[in-house]
Amino acid sequence: MSVKQISVFLENKPGTLMGMTEVLSRNNVDMRALSLAETTDFGIARFIVSNVLETMTILKDAGYVSSLTPVLMVEIDDKPGALNRVLGMINEAKINVEYMYASLGSRSGKAFMIFRVQDYKAAQASLRGAGIQVLSQDDLQDL
Amino acid sequence: MERYYQPEIECASREQIREIQNEKLKKQVQHVWDNVPYYRKKMEEKGVTPADIQSVDDLCKLPFLSKADLRDAYPYGLVGMPLKDCVRIQSTSGTTGKRVVAFYTQHDIDLWEDCCARAIVAAGGTDEDVCQVSYGYGLFTGGPGLNGGSHKVGCLTVPTSSGNTERQIMFIRDLNTTILCCTPSYAAYLAETMKEMGLSPEEIPLKAGIFGAEAWSEEMRQSIQDTLGIKAYDIYGLTELSGPGVAFECSAQSGMHVNEDHFIPEIIDPETGEVLPDGTQGELVFTSLDKEAFPLLRYRTRDVCVLTREKCSCGRTHVKMAKPKGRTDDMLIIRGVNVFPSQIETVLLNQGYPANYQIVVDRVNNSDTLDVLVEMTQEMFTDNLGEIANRQKALVEGLKSMLGIKAKVSLVAPKSITRSEGKAVRVIDKRKI
Incomplete structure (x- = not known):
């Protein structure tokens, strides 16, 4: 089980990001993590929510182009060296990280890292084998 | 029959x-x-x-x-x-x-x-x-x-x-x-x-x-x-x-x-x-x-x-x-080269883009600029920035080989180009000559 990330196409110009957050806000969508990637003329907003299908429908109705991608959402300690340890394991499994971003956990002392890798199942197995908590979509409800 | x-x-x-x-x-x-x-x-x-x-x-x-x-x-x-x-x-x-x-x-x-x-x-x-x-x-x-x-x-x-x-x-x-x-x-x-x-x-x-x-x-x-x-x-x-x-x-x-x-x-x-x-x-x-x-x-x-x-x-x-x-008179002369909108359309459709596009011609520092605005579609979109950028690059290259001049390709939001009920407005020429 992985977490499904929503990616949305946005033009890189004033107000477009807000246009999207306005739609999400109006529909009471709670984002667990968010990152932006951009070129000079367009960008991609990537984020994690618990109610994925509902959010996709909301975005589609509002005219956005979006896609779903399985990503790894890993809970780590909010302290020096924690990220390094996880990356070490992913590296050992010879898995390439395409991109990643962070989000603070709601439990004190914890943080979340979101990894986009080609073979998320292999990465997940290797991390879980080492006792690291990899979240599933259902876990998001309880955060 | x-x-x-x-x-x-x-x-x-x-x-x-x-x-x-x-x-x-x-x-x-x-x-x-x-x-x-x-x-x-x-x-x-x-x-x-x-x-x-x-x-x-x-x-x-x-x-x-x-x-x-x-x-x-x-x-x-x-x-x-x-x-x-x-x-x-x-x-x-x-x-x-x-x-x-x-x-x-x-x-x-x-x-x-x-x-x-x-x-x-x-x-x-x-x-x-x-x-x-x-x-x-x-x-x-x-x-x-x-x-x-x-x-x-x-x-x-x-x-x-x-x-x-x-x-x-x-x-x-x-x-x-x-x-x-x-x-x-x-x-x-x-x-x-x-x-x-x-x-x-x-x-x-x-x-x-x-x-x-x-x-x-x-x-x-x-x-x-x-x-x-x-x-x-x-x-x-x-x-x-x-x-x-x-x-x-x-x-x-x-x-x-x-x-x-x-x-x-x-x-x-x-x-x-x-x-x-x-x-x-x-x-x-x-x-x-x-x-x-x-x-x-x-x-x-x-x-x-x-x-x-x-x-x-x-x-x-x-x-x-x-x-x-x-x-x-549809023909645009851009940096001395004859360009027809239909040539641009051919390249777009060949690469899987829809026919919703707009051509913007302008003159910056005495040199003509050609911008092609193309709408992003659900089919073309992925979470991978590099892949989209590569497709964009392929489009620029396709246009270059068709037209002989370089065009800038901008990917724009779906439905952001006005749909026409009669003749489409494909070209916006902002040059004041």
Whole structure:
């Protein structure tokens, strides 16, 4: 089980990001993590929510182009060296990280890292084998 | 089985067509000489009289008429009949400057509608068909022309005119419309909308479309045909000559038969005015053979195309004109290079982008810039920035190899480019020269 990330196409110009957050806000969508990637003329907003299908429908109705991608959402300690340890394991499994971003956990002392890798199942197995908590979509409800 | 509206004319031998043209041309030149002082003066300046025009071979002796002449002579200067005998005017859509007004007698309207009827029958139309005319009605010739043609064929005619897309689709579904007539860009929009509504080609009753009044690419035809599950036929015409139906496509879908019993086409070098041989690209010129009220001789259309006289599989004998590559006045000169919007469209559709695009030309620091705005689609989108950027790069390279100059490609939000219900606004030229 992985977490499904929503990616949305946005033009890189004033107000477009807000246009999207306005739609999400109006529909009471709670984002667990968010990152932006951009070129000079367009960008991609990537984020994690618990109610994925509902959010996709909301975005589609509002005219956005979006896609779903399985990503790894890993809970780590909010302290020096924690990220390094996880990356070490992913590296050992010879898995390439395409991109990643962070989000603070709601439990004190914890943080979340979101990894986009080609073979998320292999990465997940290797991390879980080492006792690291990899979240599933259902876990998001309880955060 | 190929069907014809007027088989005795559409499939006449070349000798018969030639004879019809020779006869009509002599009469027409005399009619113009007697009734249109504006053109008579042009002939006199060139030292030509009606006696010099004995056959189609003498056509090249006659002076040209241009859009500028039509503006000069506006509104009545080129009218060849007393106004009491004229029953209608139509006017150009004004996409390329000042409007032109053309006049018709009842005879002129009849022959125009015959031409449109030939096009509808060539697209498979019979009196069993429901023909929805979604071209604009009014001054624009698209609506009235196809409406008249549809009546002549005996189709049940649905005169929706353009716009109100929801109502268009409602009629298509409720009345089981089988033939759709509109601009190709509006057909593409209707197709896109029906696809979004979840309608499969099998659920759409349409079987044929007659699309014209603007340049469109072969790729766009393919995309419309696939989405609507129809055969899409091109139709060509211009208000100055009557309207749609000057030429139309047959089942071969490889060029449009010019209605040569009414119009003689020539291809000329736009610079020198010299007549070019068949198969050579140049500017299309038409001589109308039996228009009474607006009898234009050697009218320069500014459309760039090629004529071919190879035998057509449909059995029609009239010369075929290729899909115009664009109008000489649609042609953009960017950094000294000739660019037609249709070339850009070809590259986009080849790479899987939709036909919703806009071309913005500007001048920055004395150098022309070419920006192509393309809408992102659900199919093209991924969470991978690099992949999208690579596709964008492929598009830039495709455009570079097609046009010979570099264009900037901007990916824009879906539906951010305004949809057109008539002629699409493809080009925004911001240069002030």
